Amino acid sequence: MENTQVHTSSFSILSDLKELTKVRLAVSVVFSSVAGYFLGAETIDFVTVLMLGIGGYCLVGASNAYNQIxxxxxxxxxDRTGDRPIPSGRMSVTTAFFIASLLTILGLVILYLINPVTSMFGAISIFLYVSVYTPLKTKTPLSVFVGAFPGAIPFMLGxxxxxxxxxxxxxTLFMIQFFWxxxxxxALGWWLYDDYKKGGFFMLPTGKKDKGTAVQIVLYTVWTILVSLIPAFxxxxxxxxxxVSAVLVLILGLFMLKYALKLYKKRDSKSAKQxxxxxxxxxxxxxxxxxxDKFIRLWI
Known part of the structure; x- marks a missing residue:
């Protein structure tokens, strides 16, 4: 019985840690960084890849923890966030702050060991996300513009x-992820509009699920596609x-644009989620x- 309780307690702590650091988001950010590394590296050093992954995860996890504090x-x-570790009472603010601080130090040190410039951009990213983007979310829709800066850093960080x-x-890698x-x-803000409204968050450019927001979504989708194709020139x-790869990227872009136009036409939550x-x-x-594309050209 005691072993079961210990196991359940350990599982609960691990589960809360994953939720505090937003494990799926953090992994997707690490994926972006590693992709950027593969693009920039002349020879792949898998120790550096591992350090980039761990350091990147620490900083993203820390940002998310500070955000939740x-x-x-x-x-x-x-509804979406009420069961998170801190608001649910499963984790104290002190514990969360200790975890966030430890992850920040670990992340910056690991990235510094790769090179100082990487650590500097990591520090800029966490500062903008926690100190500028997070407070602005309840003040102005421009928070998305500010948040796009730290959000665009991972791809170029690699x-x-x-x-x-x-x-x-x-x-260029920064600009692609910035416009995206x-x-x-x-789209996320539109889909979860009612829930965000309960928390007082302003995510949509006009503040409403209206034509103006839909038009801007379509325009930024087009700009994302155009910026993504610049390296082909x-x-x-x-x-x-x-x-060939440029055509594939264009097809992907048109696929995304199809859903942006669908949202413009229907202006409903289902289209926003899609x-x-x-x-x-x-x-x-x-x-x-x-x-x-890079490695196929090298092999050929």
């Missing part, structure tokens, strides 16, 4: 980890995309295509 009272008001400097190539965030988060240094899922597929598959 700051928003604990608002999280308690929403390139910086591989090369040690910031130039046109990681800048708008249709992604606005040979103007982004060592970051290059072959014509666009949100399509946007996740878009960025993940785009990163895979970019990486495969």
């Amino acid at each position: 700051l928003e604990k009272d608002l999280d308690a008001l929403m 390139w910086v980890a591989a090369t040690g400097d910031f130039s046109i190539e990681p800048g 965030q708008f249709p992604h988060f606005w 040979g103007v982004t240094g060592k970051l290059f995309l072959s014509p 666009l949100m899922l399509a946007s996740v597929s878009y960025i993940t598959l785009l990163q895979i295509i970019y990486v495969l």
Whole structure:
């Protein structure tokens, strides 16, 4: 009986830790960073890849933990977040703060061991997310614009980890993920509008599920597609995309645009959820295509 209680307690702690650090989101961010590393590295160092993964997870996990500390009272008001460790009372703010601080230090040190520039961008990311984006979420829809900066860093962070400097190539990777965030988060904000409203969050550009928001979602989707195709024109240094891969990225983009136009036409929660899922597929598959394109060209 005692062993069962210990097992259940350990499982509960692990489950709360995963929820505090938002494990699925953190893994997707690490995936972006590793994709960026593969694009920037001349030779793959798997120790560096592992360090980037661990360091990246620590910083994303820390950002999410700080976020949940700051928003604990608002999280308690929403259906989606009411059962998180802090608002539910399963974890104290002190414990969460200790975990967040430990993860911050670990993450920055690990990224510094890769190179100082990577650690610097990691620090900028966590600062913007926690100190600027999080407080603005209840104040203005411009919070999404601010949040797009730390959200766009992971893809380019991998390139910086591989090369040690910031130039046109990681800048392009940054821009791709920067523009992508708008249709992604606005679709999410539309889908979960009523729940966000309970917490007092302003996620949509006009503040409402209206034509103005739908138009901006379509426009930013188009800009995301255009920026994603820039490397095919040979103007982004060592970051290059072959014509075949550019066509594949365009097809992915048109697939996402289809759902953006569907949301514009129907303006319902179902269409918003479909666009949100399509946007996740878009960025993940785009990163895979970019990486495969590089290595297929090297092998050929």
